[in-house]
Amino acid sequence: MKNRLFTVIPCYNEEEVLSETARRLRKKYTALMQSGQIAKDSRIAFVNDGSSDRTWQIICDLHAQDPVFTGIDLSRNRGHQNALIAGLLTVKAHADMVISMDADLQDDIDAMDEMIEKYHEGCDIVYGVRNSRKKDSFFKRTTAEAFYRLMNRLGAKTVFNHADYRLMSRRALDGLAQFREVNLFLRGLVPMIGYRTDTVLYERHERFAGESKYPLKKMLSFAFEGITSLSTKPIRMISALGFLLFFISILMSIIFIVEFFLGQTVSGWASLIVSIWAIGGLLMLAIGVVGEYIGKIYMEVKDRPRFLIARFLEEEDEHEE
Incomplete structure (x- = not known):
């Protein structure tokens, strides 16, 4: 089975964390290449979502220093979901499998090993699922779990406690490309693709640096977007x-x-x-x-x-x- 991996990471004003994210991912890639789980020409693709800080300059510097890093620069800020699908659809012709994750290091990089193993076992989509929300505040934990239950009750089927940390094969990405809607909610669209899927449990960490890009107001807007985009x-x-x-x-x-x-x-x-x-x-x-x-x-x-x-x-x- 072909095993060229691209990791797609949307970035919006992430200059505080980007260098550390790159360092940890490079270390993980080196281990995966040495073990033969991924090809030597695998890549880490940062998607610059119209950042106003030095994010794109850091991405260009990383690329100049090490070809394992590559970058996609959007013409302007389009929001997390559009930045993510921009990265996925741009690299799908170059990759056999793609892992999407956030830049803030909250997603456990070590979970990539099990995701890749499940891909080699024949899975087209592997969801990264949080094993618990003990580190969240009572308010955030309660509202987040209520969000997933409400989405499913209203007909927008999602994977419980799954955000956008997932592996997708090229076949799954070809399927995703056929969904042409502008109003995107990938957590609901990806399960519609079908094919063989599995999950990997991981512990979500605290944000390494910088501020969260999803305050309460934006989270509520995101939830409403998901419901109205996927359910009548x-x-x-x-x-x-x-x-x-x-x-x-x-x-x-x-x-x-x-x-x-x-x-x-x-x-x-x-x-x-x-x-x-x-x-x-x-x-x-x-x-x-x-x-x-x-x-x-x-x-x-x-x-x-x-x-x-x-x-x-x-x-x-x-x-x-």
């Missing part, structure tokens, strides 16, 4: 609730008509005002959810490119040769 259940839930309220309104109308003919007065304005606010709020919520889907349709029909590559150091080297 929210619209169906609103439709079901609308039918329920319509049925209740018919019953209430019958009650009011009966009370009118019996000469009974309406109990007061409170119930009326509460009803108006409740129905008004539901309508606004429904319009908002439906509007979100219409907005996504609007973005999809434009068929804009998900990313543009400014430079790919690997191809530049090949042309020079």
Whole structure:
């Protein structure tokens, strides 16, 4: 089995951690090459997602010092998911298998060994799954686990406690390339590919340096993006609730008509005002959810490119040769 490995690492303002990430990955690659698990011409590809610091310069310096490092420079910032798929689809023609991971060293590099073993056993996709969340705060642990359960209940099937640390074969990447949507949520798209899959448990570490690129506001936006990109259940839930309220309104109308003919007065304005606010709020919520889907349709029909590559150091080297 061919075994040229590319590791794809999206980077956005990662100058504080990039050198250490490169050092640890180079050490791991050396061990994997010596054991024959990966080919000698395997590569580590950093994807610069429009960073405003020295990230791209560091990537170029690493490439100049050691050909095992290569870089992909996006034309502008496109967000983590677009940067990740840009890297995956750019290197898939050069690789037999690709591992994606973050630059902050929270993903356990040593788990790569078992991922590669499972690839050699015939797996096309190997998911890196956290073995526990003991190091997370109570709030983060609770919200993260609720997120995965909510996603699955709403029809967006994901792998529990899996982020974007995974191995994919070239065949799996060819399958991923056929998903053309602009609104990306790779944690939900990759399981749709199928083929033989497996998981590798690992312990997630603390961030080595720098600040997290996913504060609470961005995490909530990411969760909402995942739900609306992969599932239509929210619209169906609103439709079901609308039918329920319509049925209740018919019953209430019958009650009011009966009370009118019996000469009974309406109990007061409170119930009326509460009803108006409740129905008004539901309508606004429904319009908002439906509007979100219409907005996504609007973005999809434009068929804009998900990313543009400014430079790919690997191809530049090949042309020079």
